[in-house]
Amino acid sequence: MVIRIVRARLPRRVAEEDLSQEIFLKMFTRIAQYQGNVPFNHWVSRIAVTTCIDHLRAQKRRPEFRWADLSENEADVLDAVLTSENEVTAGDALAAHELVHKLLDQLKPDDRTVLQLLDLEQKTLVEVSSLTGWNITLIKVRAFRARRKLQKLFEDLKKKERA
Amino acid sequence: MKTHSSPWTRLAAGARLAPTDVRDASAPLGFATRVSALGLARIEPTFSALFARFSLRSLGVCGLLMVLGVTLNFSSVLNAFEADASITLNDPVAEWLSAS
Numbered sequence: 023m024v025i026r027i028v029r030a031r032l033p034r035r036v037a038e039e040d041l042s043q044e045i046f047l048k049m050f051t052r053i054a055q056y057q058g059n060v061p062f063n064h065w066v067s068r069i070a071v072t073t074c075i076d077h078l079r080a081q082k083r084r085p086e087f088r089w090a091d092l093s094e095n096e097a098d099v100l101d102a103v104l105t106s107e108n109e110v111t112a113g114d115a116l117a118a119h120e121l122v123h124k125l126l127d128q129l130k131p132d133d134r135t136v137l138q139l140l141d142l143e144q145k146t147l148v149e150v151s152s153l154t155g156w157n158i159t160l161i162k163v164r165a166f167r168a169r170r171k172l173q174k175l176f177e178d179l180k181k182k183e184r185a
Numbered sequence: 186m187k188t189h190s191s192p193w194t195r196l197a198a199g200a201r202l203a204p205t206d207v208r209d210a211s212a213p214l215g216f217a218t219r220v221s222a223l224g225l226a227r228i229e230p231t232f233s234a235l236f237a238r239f240s241l242r243s244l245g246v247c248g249l250l251m252v253l254g255v256t257l258n259f260s261s262v263l264n265a266f267e268a269d270a271s272i273t274l275n276d277p278v279a280e281w282l283s284a285s
Binding site: 023025026029039042043046047050051099100103104107108109110111112114115116118119121122125137141142144169172173176 | 190191192193194195196197198199200201202203204206208210211212213216219220221223224227
């Protein structure tokens with residue numbers, strides 16, 4: 023479970039094993055704080071998610087998003103979602119997945135986490151709240167702002183268009 | 186019916202169709218041992234353990250100081266013993282006691 027959480031939110035230049043080790047060490051040292059009010063796996067997931075957010079925050083710079091850095095498939099998918107109303111086909115799912123993560127890298131860690139949990143993992147607001155410790159209003163506000171930022175990014179990309 | 190969707194919504198829907206990660210999610214070999222060792226090493230020491238640790242150190246430092254003190258003042262110590270012996274030699278009571 024911890025490894026899966028880490029893989030989905032792995033910051034750049036941080037080894038999956040190192041981050042997992044840090045999460046387990048936090049669990050180990052904080053085990054006395056576990057009251058049993060929530061299921062144990064929720065408690066562990068929360069530690070894992072917050073540790074990943076901390077690591078993402080530690081990354082001062084986010085990579086610039088450029089058309090030139092995209093693979094052929096990713097550029098085609100991005101072109102398609104920008105110019106047409108058609109849904110992404112299953113054949114382009116992997117490219118869409120990669121593209122989504124590159125776009126999420128442009129956002130602040132908190133915004134990125136909210137969108138990842140809500141839009142990709144399709145968790146409910148209550149589940150997101152229990153995983154992050156944020157209240158539901160804050161989650162809604164963050165999701166709204168993050169989607170607006172992405173919208174702006176899409177508009178900028180549309181203006182630039184693929185060279 | 187609302188047909189308009191944002192590029193993000195369509196892209197996220199497409200990304201969800203991607204096959205799930207099938208890589209092995211089990212911990213690598215020796216991971217549990219390493220985490221346990223690091224965790225145990227990080228446990229805060231109790232007051233008694235801290236006291237015992239410092240007591241042992243202070244005992245060692247005291248012993249060292251004692252040896253150093255005797256070495257530096259060896260001549261004075263030797264003179265004091267000799268003076269003590271001469272007092273005993275000239276003391277009539279001490280002589281009488283040793284004779285009896």
